Amino acid sequence: MNKGDCKIMKKTLSLFVFLITLALALPVRAAEDETLPHQHWQHKGILGVYDKAAVQRGFQVYKEVCSACHAMKFMSYRNLEKIGYTPDEVKAVAAQYTVTDGPNDEGEMFERPALPSDHFKSPFKNDKAARAANNGALPPDMSLLVKARDGGEDYIFSILTGFETPPADVQLMAGMNYNKYFPGHQIAMAKPLSDGQVSYADGTPNSLEQEARDVTQFLAWVSEPHMEQRKQMGIKVILFLLVFAGVMFNTNRKVWSKLH
Amino acid sequence: MDSTRRAGGTRRDFLYLTAGAMGAVGVSSALWVLPNSMNPAADTLALASTEVDISKIQVGQAITAVWRGAPLFIRHRTPEEIAKERAVDWQSLRDPQKDEDSAVKAEWLIVKGVCTHLGCIPLGTKAGQPRGEYGGWICPCHGSQYDLSGRIRSGPAPKNLLVPPYTFVTDTLIRVG
Amino acid sequence: MASAGKKVKFDNPVVQWINDRLPIYSILHDQYGNFPTPRNFNYFWSFGAIAMAMLGIMIVTGVFLAMSYTPHTTLAFESIEHMMRDVNYGWLMRYTHMNGASFFFIAVYIHISRGLFYGSYRQPRELVWIFGVVIMLLMMVTAFMGYTLPWSQMSGWGVTVITSLFSAVPLIGDGLVTWLWGGFAVDNPTLNRFYALHFLLPFVICAVVFVHVWALHVSGSNNPTGVEPKSEKDVIPFNPYYTTKDSFGTVVFMIIFMAVVFFAPLVLADPAHFRQFDPMQTPPHIVPEWYFLPFYAILRAFTIDLNIPFTHIILLPAKLQGVIAMFSSILLLLFLPWLDTSPVRSAVYRPVYKWCLLLLLLAVCALTYAGSKPPEGMPLWFGIVGTFYYFLHFLVIVPVLGKYEKTLTPPASISESVEAGHE
Numbered sequence: 001m002n003k004g005d006c007k008i009m010k011k012t013l014s015l016f017v018f019l020i021t022l023a024l025a026l027p028v029r030a031a032e033d034e035t036l037p038h039q040h041w042q043h044k045g046i047l048g049v050y051d052k053a054a055v056q057r058g059f060q061v062y063k064e065v066c067s068a069c070h071a072m073k074f075m076s077y078r079n080l081e082k083i084g085y086t087p088d089e090v091k092a093v094a095a096q097y098t099v100t101d102g103p104n105d106e107g108e109m110f111e112r113p114a115l116p117s118d119h120f121k122s123p124f125k126n127d128k129a130a131r132a133a134n135n136g137a138l139p140p141d142m143s144l145l146v147k148a149r150d151g152g153e154d155y156i157f158s159i160l161t162g163f164e165t166p167p168a169d170v171q172l173m174a175g176m177n178y179n180k181y182f183p184g185h186q187i188a189m190a191k192p193l194s195d196g197q198v199s200y201a202d203g204t205p206n207s208l209e210q211e212a213r214d215v216t217q218f219l220a221w222v223s224e225p226h227m228e229q230r231k232q233m234g235i236k237v238i239l240f241l242l243v244f245a246g247v248m249f250n251t252n253r254k255v256w257s258k259l260h
Numbered sequence: 261m262d263s264t265r266r267a268g269g270t271r272r273d274f275l276y277l278t279a280g281a282m283g284a285v286g287v288s289s290a291l292w293v294l295p296n297s298m299n300p301a302a303d304t305l306a307l308a309s310t311e312v313d314i315s316k317i318q319v320g321q322a323i324t325a326v327w328r329g330a331p332l333f334i335r336h337r338t339p340e341e342i343a344k345e346r347a348v349d350w351q352s353l354r355d356p357q358k359d360e361d362s363a364v365k366a367e368w369l370i371v372k373g374v375c376t377h378l379g380c381i382p383l384g385t386k387a388g389q390p391r392g393e394y395g396g397w398i399c400p401c402h403g404s405q406y407d408l409s410g411r412i413r414s415g416p417a418p419k420n421l422l423v424p425p426y427t428f429v430t431d432t433l434i435r436v437g
Numbered sequence: 438m439a440s441a442g443k444k445v446k447f448d449n450p451v452v453q454w455i456n457d458r459l460p461i462y463s464i465l466h467d468q469y470g471n472f473p474t475p476r477n478f479n480y481f482w483s484f485g486a487i488a489m490a491m492l493g494i495m496i497v498t499g500v501f502l503a504m505s506y507t508p509h510t511t512l513a514f515e516s517i518e519h520m521m522r523d524v525n526y527g528w529l530m531r532y533t534h535m536n537g538a539s540f541f542f543i544a545v546y547i548h549i550s551r552g553l554f555y556g557s558y559r560q561p562r563e564l565v566w567i568f569g570v571v572i573m574l575l576m577m578v579t580a581f582m583g584y585t586l587p588w589s590q591m592s593g594w595g596v597t598v599i600t601s602l603f604s605a606v607p608l609i610g611d612g613l614v615t616w617l618w619g620g621f622a623v624d625n626p627t628l629n630r631f632y633a634l635h636f637l638l639p640f641v642i643c644a645v646v647f648v649h650v651w652a653l654h655v656s657g658s659n660n661p662t663g664v665e666p667k668s669e670k671d672v673i674p675f676n677p678y679y680t681t682k683d684s685f686g687t688v689v690f691m692i693i694f695m696a697v698v699f700f701a702p703l704v705l706a707d708p709a710h711f712r713q714f715d716p717m718q719t720p721p722h723i724v725p726e727w728y729f730l731p732f733y734a735i736l737r738a739f740t741i742d743l744n745i746p747f748t749h750i751i752l753l754p755a756k757l758q759g760v761i762a763m764f765s766s767i768l769l770l771l772f773l774p775w776l777d778t779s780p781v782r783s784a785v786y787r788p789v790y791k792w793c794l795l796l797l798l799l800a801v802c803a804l805t806y807a808g809s810k811p812p813e814g815m816p817l818w819f820g821i822v823g824t825f826y827y828f829l830h831f832l833v834i835v836p837v838l839g840k841y842e843k844t845l846t847p848p849a850s851i852s853e854s855v856e857a858g859h860e
Contacts, residue, residue, distance in 0.1 A: 046700055078302075117303070117306035117307050143518065144518070144711040147710075147711040150708050223711075225522060226521075226522075230699055230702075231699065234696075234698075234699025234700055235699075237695050237699060238692065238695060238699070240285075241286070241691055241692045241695060242692065243282070244282045244688050245685065245688045245689055245692060247275065247278050247279050247282055248681065249685055251276060251685075252684075252685045254271070254272050255272075255677045255681045256678060259476065279684070283684070293526045293530065294497055294498070295501075296526060297504070297505070297524050297530060301505075303519065303523040304523075
């Protein structure tokens with residue numbers, strides 16, 4: 001390879017870098033609320049993995065609090081094995097719920113305890129029932145919530161910890177609550193978590209902040225359950241490709257050396 | 261001069277080989293992912309075991325349950341039926357199998373209701389259906405006949421009806437798969 | 438790709454037997470093995486091969502994704518979540534396909550920019566260029582339809598907005614939109630037809646790629662000097678020189694692509710992609726994928742209806758102006774071979790035109806920025822100025838500058854330029 005080639009290659013690479021930076025910069029366009037405080041999440045970052053204990057505690061918060069209104073329809077009880085529950089524990093969790101199955105041989109729908117293969121039971125029969133029970137507002141499904149919100153984990157944590165008494169000049173509409181991080185500040189959800197809301201079996205202090213942090217990590221896992229596998233595989237793939245690129249670079253140089 | 265050229269040639273060959281091999285490994289492992297996605301997904305695998313309540317099956321009756329998307333025949337055999345099947349000279353059959361091996365509890369015969377010939381569903385489970393010469397099942401597609409131990413007795417099928425792995429959770433509840 | 442001249446002999450009798458009956462090996466040998474190629478390509482020439490690799494990746498991942506996908510409004514979103522969670526490596530296939538679209542466009546846009554800079558569209562390669570523009574158009578349509586399939590808020594509203602463009606067509610506009618939708622709103626018939634076409638069009642793209650390469654192999658490749666090869670010294674066989682060079686380029690490209698797939702798969706995805714389509718509620722920011730942004734900005738750069746002076750009779754509504762401008766901005770490229778009047782092909786030897794191309798790049802960047810923002814204030818001005826320069830460049834600068842620019846003298850031959858580069 002001659003000097004010109006190397007120069008062009010460098011240029012090409014810098015163009016790549018430029019394009020990637022551009023690409024990285026673009027999504028930021030989408031209304032990132034500057035007031036959203038950034039939290040540290042250990043699962044973020046190139047090699048970050050989920051904090052299993054926190055995810056389990058977060059599941060407890062979801063189960064005891066959020067699941068009263070928020071469905072999680074893309075999750076199955078069996079998925080809980082992935083965050084460290086044993087098959088028997090999963091079975092016991094599933095058995096706490098009753099699901100409708102059928103029709104049976106008589107053509108009737110019947111109720112039975114949920115199995116690990118069942119999807120999480122939704123709190124309402126359908127969206128309309130959910131609205132009717134919630135003052136017209138639809139509690140969003142939580143299966144993809146972290147991926148479906150600008151700001152992801154930070155947004156959810158902020159909403160959970162952002163309930164306040166409204167400033168004097170704010171006139172709340174009926175049934176609304178004041179949240180300093182919610183766009184427009186008026187949110188239909190009442191403050192869901194508070195200090196001591198759940199009691200953790202592992203003795204973790206159950207402050208509002210801890211609960212919010214835990215349930216956010218659970219929701220992050222629910223949104224992207226294959227993240228750890230993805231990152232592990234990614235390291236292998238990238239290492240392989242780097243070596244391959246090295247070999248190809250040398251092969252190419254060897255081939256072209258015949259010309260000069 | 262000659263030896264340097266040869267050395268250069270060897271190095272080049274080595275590079276070619278390495279590059280080619282790495283390319284092949286890279287492409288084939290990428291291509292492995294794709295057909296692998298056609299294997300049963302996690303939700304399908306989660307349904308691979310089924311629990312069936314057998315308390316309501318009367319002696320002499322049979323029911324069809326569903327296991328892994330295919331029919332599962334569960335027959336509550338009478339003492340005469342059991343005696344008949346246990347008396348069969350099983351070693352002379354096409355697919356020799358002892359009745360004691362297929363029916364763990366003698367009164368319960370549990371087999372996958374799929375003919376081992378070409379996958380049709382044999383008749384004989386519901387009352388009034390033909391059950392063939394051997395009193396078990398007869399396949400409507402090519403006339404394979406099975407006895408009440410699920411063994412192939414005549415017709416083109418090569419194997420006995422499959423006995424799935426199952427356990428009795430309680431006396432009236434079985435878990436299949 | 439007609440093979441001419443002397444027959445090649447193959448050592449392998451099986452190969453020889455097949456080749457006597459169907460000369461695929463001779464064709465491969467003539468068109469790829471021995472094909473005389475200018476010896477002075479730089480790495481920008483690898484992007485054709487890279488784009489082809491991306492097309493292959495998109496087709497194979499797409500076919501396997503289709504096996505887990507259900508094109509129905511009630512099940513589409515769910516079937517994709519099933520793919521992401523339960524299908525073996527479904528997440529990998531989906532993230533590869535999703536980001537693959539972006540990387541396919543990156544490769545193709547660089548490929549096109551290379552053609553623009555080195556004058557690869559010029560006589561005798563007009564058809565190569567035209568088929569290339571057709572491929573880009575087909576890619577855009579395919580990508581847009583693929584965008585619909587997850588049936589997310591972004592999908593549903595993206596389709597609604599873009600198909601509604603056709604309502605600007607005078608007289609038949611509304612009927613056209615209803616026809617596109619197969620109903621009175623974006624609904625199941627829309628999803629079904631988009632799925633069918635999204636599956637079909639990539640194979641049409643393959644066919645056009647074949648013709649594109651065929652035409653290229655008739656004229657032979659352009660090169661950085663823009664000087665046609667004159668002797669044996671100017672060319673080298675495609676294999677092994679460019680097979681290895683393109684392979685190296687492709688592997689480097691794959692490193693970046695895979696880094697995004699594995700470590701930042703959502704970097705280009707808007708959160709609205711993860712909410713199911715709700716026909717009753719539009720999300721606050723409807724933004725097309727980045728590769729459409731320049732065109733989207735051109736569409737929105739027109740904000741003033743054109744009236745008959747001093748009346749309220751509208752001659753050309755702003756919406757229609759935008760639609761016409763957006764489609765012209767692409768179709769314009771088809772005429773580029775005849776718009777360029779310069780005696781010199783490669784911009785390397787055109788000192789002024791070089792700067793104009795840089796301005797064009799800046800204009801496209803400005804348009805990309807403008808397309809990502811609501812059309813008001815500064816972004817709108819970026820859009821207007823960018824649109825103005827885009828059309829000025831192709832319709833005025835290219836034809837006029839070609840006639841008056843004082844160009845440098847290109848080297849007499851490729852080998853001369855290569856030797857000069859060595860000193």
